[in-house]
Amino acid sequence: MASEEPLFDPSLKKRKKKTVAFTEDPLGAEADPTAPAPDTIESTTVNGDAVNLGPKTAHELMKSTGDEEGETKKEDEDYKAMFGDLKKKKKKKEIPLDLGDDSGTSTPTAAPSEGAAPAITSEDLDFSDIKKKKKSSKKKAAFDLDAFEKELNETKTKSSTAEDEDDEGDVNPNLDHLDDADLGDDPFAQADAPVGVEAGNEAWLKSDRDYTYPELLTRFYASLHAANPSLLSSSSQKRYTIAPPSIHREGNKKSIFANISDICKKMHRQPEHVIQFLFSEMGTTGSVDGAGRLVIKGRFQQKQIENVLRRYIVEYVTCKTCKSPDTLLTKENRIFFMACESCGSRRSVNAIKSGFQAQVGKRSKTKTG
């Protein structure tokens, strides 16, 4: 039975082909600012976009897909934080914000959502926007003219710096020579570039200016990840994966959840608890058949069951403190407690209550049954 949510979500399909992946990141989304860096390689090729702003494209990609998904889901923050692409979307927002602190303008927040054609939010932005656009499309001549004009109008910098820019063209870290007004959006532009930059051709090598903090930070992460790739995979990609639920239709009105015992084993939860949750969430009933499969009354698709399972995992499996799925659920005095194996925290969890059940179907059936 199809729900009213858009079912054909390309990102969902792509992602969920093999396994249901749950990201487990103890430090939260903002822990590793350059974690998405490796993605740039893949997604720039996939994207084929003219925008060559380092992490931009990858994030853009993630965001555009993630956005659709975000609309369909109405879950809380915890839930969002768990899943890969959604998490990346979040992270993406985080990065520009960091830079925003450095620069002091609103440029970074506006630009990431727009990508190649950023929105104009302030006077300062005018300049930077055009600059960026031209830069990405590599129209050097036009860029120079525009930038030159703007600079004359707005910042009244020395002509030498403008020439400087002419010489360098795309390499904008040189703008550091400009005055403070310009410096505002500068770190933003820098931060875009160096992520893709390999060691040895950092921007500051060509000029005699000082390197900035974001540059050094990205350089550090780049070299760190280059030196030990294992760190990369474990820090940002450590995922909690379970097999996707396999749902078959039995007859017209029943669905069979075949691998529920496997999933319960993987989650270290009693099947009864999971089943109780499933039934109360979906407002239906069912039974377990001889082979340990769950027969659910009503038509359900794999995606729908998966959604409910995700919510179960957020609520009853992952530790709220450290996000680790390594938890134990015990019942004491009719209250369930969840104890985390990795951080030792212990908290009570909501009892599963089915709530109001409306009368569905024939009344005569319920009378006799």
Place this chain on the structure above:
Amino acid sequence: MSVQNLNTFDPFADEGDPLGDSQDVGSQADYIHIRIQQRNGRKTLTTLQGLPKQYDTKKILKAFKKEFACNGTLVEDEKLGQVIQLQGDQRAKISNFLIENGIDKSTIKVHGF
């Protein structure tokens, strides 16, 4: 005279059972629940349970019906009080409606698949 700093306070005093005084540990009392139920075919039913007492359920139902262009009814449940039933999957619309009308998002729980 009373000096606040000289008051005796035993930081290690037994606080008692942390769960002892709160009856509603793990209860769903203060949440607004929006649920969905399957009917036959691709029909569904949405129920709204636990609306705070200060709201007039009848008027809200009327607004729902007009806004979402669906039918609905008010069901009396002996335990849960008044429950609004609407035809079709109106979960997202209901939660949007409630949030727009000043109900805290954190008190709304949307269930279902």
